[in-house]
Amino acid sequence: MKSTTDLNMVNAYIPGRANVGAATEAMIARRDALLGPAYRLMYEHPLHIVRGEGVWLIDPAGRRYLDVYNNVTSLGHCHPAVTEAISTQVRTLATNTRYLHDTILELAEGLLASVPETELAHLMLTCTGSEANDLAYRIAKVRTGGTGVIVTETAYHGFTDAVSQFSPSLGAGVDLGAHVRLVPAPRLYHAEGTDLSERFTRDVEVAIADLQRHGIKPAALIVDSLFTSDGILPGPAGFLKGAADAIKRAGGLFIADEVQPGFGRTGEHMWGFQRHGVIPDIVTLGKPMGNGQPIAGLLATADALAEFGKNSRYFNTFAGNTVSCAAALAVWKTIEQEGLVRHAAKVGNTLREGIAALAVRHEAIGDVRGAGLFVGVELVSDRASRTPDRWLTTQVVNRMRDQGVLLSACAMGHNVLKIRPPLVLSEEQAGMVIHALDEALSGAQSARPG
Numbered sequence: 496m497k498s499t500t501d502l503n504m505v506n507a508y509i510p511g512r513a514n515v516g517a518a519t520e521a522m523i524a525r526r527d528a529l530l531g532p533a534y535r536l537m538y539e540h541p542l543h544i545v546r547g548e549g550v551w552l553i554d555p556a557g558r559r560y561l562d563v564y565n566n567v568t569s570l571g572h573c574h575p576a577v578t579e580a581i582s583t584q585v586r587t588l589a590t591n592t593r594y595l596h597d598t599i600l601e602l603a604e605g606l607l608a609s610v611p612e613t614e615l616a617h618l619m620l621t622c623t624g625s626e627a628n629d630l631a632y633r634i635a636k637v638r639t640g641g642t643g644v645i646v647t648e649t650a651y652h653g654f655t656d657a658v659s660q661f662s663p664s665l666g667a668g669v670d671l672g673a674h675v676r677l678v679p680a681p682r683l684y685h686a687e688g689t690d691l692s693e694r695f696t697r698d699v700e701v702a703i704a705d706l707q708r709h710g711i712k713p714a715a716l717i718v719d720s721l722f723t724s725d726g727i728l729p730g731p732a733g734f735l736k737g738a739a740d741a742i743k744r745a746g747g748l749f750i751a752d753e754v755q756p757g758f759g760r761t762g763e764h765m766w767g768f769q770r771h772g773v774i775p776d777i778v779t780l781g782k783p784m785g786n787g788q789p790i791a792g793l794l795a796t797a798d799a800l801a802e803f804g805k806n807s808r809y810f811n812t813f814a815g816n817t818v819s820c821a822a823a824l825a826v827w828k829t830i831e832q833e834g835l836v837r838h839a840a841k842v843g844n845t846l847r848e849g850i851a852a853l854a855v856r857h858e859a860i861g862d863v864r865g866a867g868l869f870v871g872v873e874l875v876s877d878r879a880s881r882t883p884d885r886w887l888t889t890q891v892v893n894r895m896r897d898q899g900v901l902l903s904a905c906a907m908g909h910n911v912l913k914i915r916p917p918l919v920l921s922e923e924q925a926g927m928v929i930h931a932l933d934e935a936l937s938g939a940q941s942a943r944p945g
Contacts, residue, residue, distance in 0.1 A: 506538060506904055508523075508538060508539060515540050537903065549574075550919060550921075561899060561900045562917070563901060564902045569758050569783035569917060570829055570835075570919060571918075574826075576825045577788070580822055581825075589816060589817055590817055591810075592811075599815050606794060609766070610766065610778070612774070615775070616797040621791045622819075624754035624779065624782060627780060628653045628655075628750075628779050629657050631793050632714070632750075635715040635748045637807065638798075639713070643712060644675050645703070645716045646678070648678065649905075649906065650664060650717075651724040652717060660674075677702075678695070679694075681695045683730060684873060695737070698738075712746065713745045715747050716738060716739065717750040718738075719753075720766070720767030720768045720770075721761070723756070723915075726908075727906075728864070729864055729866040736771055749773065749774075750775060751766070751775040752779050753768065758918075759830050759836040760915065761866040762841075766778065777796075779791075791814075792815075830918070843869070846928060850928075859875060873910060883910035888904045889904070890935075891939050894939055900932075
């Protein structure tokens with residue numbers, strides 16, 4: 496088994512650590528035998544889920560868990576508009592992009608129209624965000640003639656062979672590529688008054704120079720525009736621009752990974768990069784675009800895609816199939832029709848303010864930050880030194896699970912609570928999250944050894 500210090504093992508089920516009961520233990524043993532050793536389960540006491548409904552996940556006994564972790568089902572589990580679109584389309588036609596069909600064109604028109612301030616001109620579809628980032632990297636290599644990639648120190652961009660080489664959050668068991676350079680994450684809470692824009696730009700410029708010194712031509716700077724795996728780092732808005740300009744001066748492309756921040760999650764714009772005033776060459780999208788249906792892709796400028804499109808034929812059997820496109824189109828229309836970007840801003844503000852208020856009686860809350868329905872809560876053992884409290888974070892995540900609220904953790908210190916619920920979370924449900932966090936923090940602190 497891999498070291499439990501790997502970020503992908505945070506809050507994972509560790510065999511033998513907790514009494515999970517005979518029935519669950521038997522199911523885990525069956526799963527391990529059939530699926531092999533590479534999979535992981537969340538929480539000390541893994542969940543058996545049989546049904547989803549809106550923001551809820553439901554176990555065999557009918558217990559409901561408030562899911563404030565799963566951004567893949569961006570509209571909530573089993574949203575009627577999406578399930579209806581899928582079922583109608585699968586009864587009508589399920590085929591690929593080698594044939595003409597209207598749905599993919601309507602989807603492309605909507606997505607491209609959402610970024611009028613850019614030169615993004617084309618949509619290409621994949622099945623997963625990992626594939627989207629893999630394709631973006633291929634395009635960048637062709638466009639620039641380079642291979643060098645710059646990412647933040649705890650970034651996650653996917654699991655394909657190429658992309659895992661620049662996904663350091665996968666841990667020490669997955670080697671980084673010799674063509675990859677890491678830069679410190681732009682952590683405002685730990686910046687000690689430094690101008691974050693200047694620092695991040697300088698760090699990217701140093702990485703570019705180091706690539707060039709080793710004979711590696713830069714191909715791309717790729718960032719998740721909310722720096723999710725690095726600890727959810729939303730601001731200050733605009734700090735990305737200098738770094739994006741730096742990679743372009745070096746002949747590379749700027750790739751905005753919107754798999755997690757995209758589709759209205761920030762409550763400000765449709766895409767996270769828009770809050771920084773940057774112009775990406777490529778924007779990658781993930782499964783939230785289909786509410787869990789396997790559809791992802793990228794938006795690219797005509798310039799970025801021209802040579803790749805001329806010399807590299809692209810076909811992906813299931814990417815862009817009519818059923819997945821129908822799901823994505825339903826998601827897109829629902830976000831607009833139900834005003835979910837504004838809703839994310841309103842409920843997200845309630846969530847952040849409510850959690851920030853808890854800091855008055857919980858010294859462990861060092862920082863509360865986020866944008867829209869994407870909130871990070873940094874837990875520390877000492878506010879003065881801002882020392883990460885991983886033990887407390889793991890305790891809180893598992894205690895909240897026991898209270899029926901599902902979330903997880905991220906960041907290099909494994910100490911930032913990661914809250915990213917479906918966009919349909921209500922004000923009342925946000926209050927439930929705040930209450931559960933209050934109780935989990937109190938209970939965990941009372942149980943702290945020593």
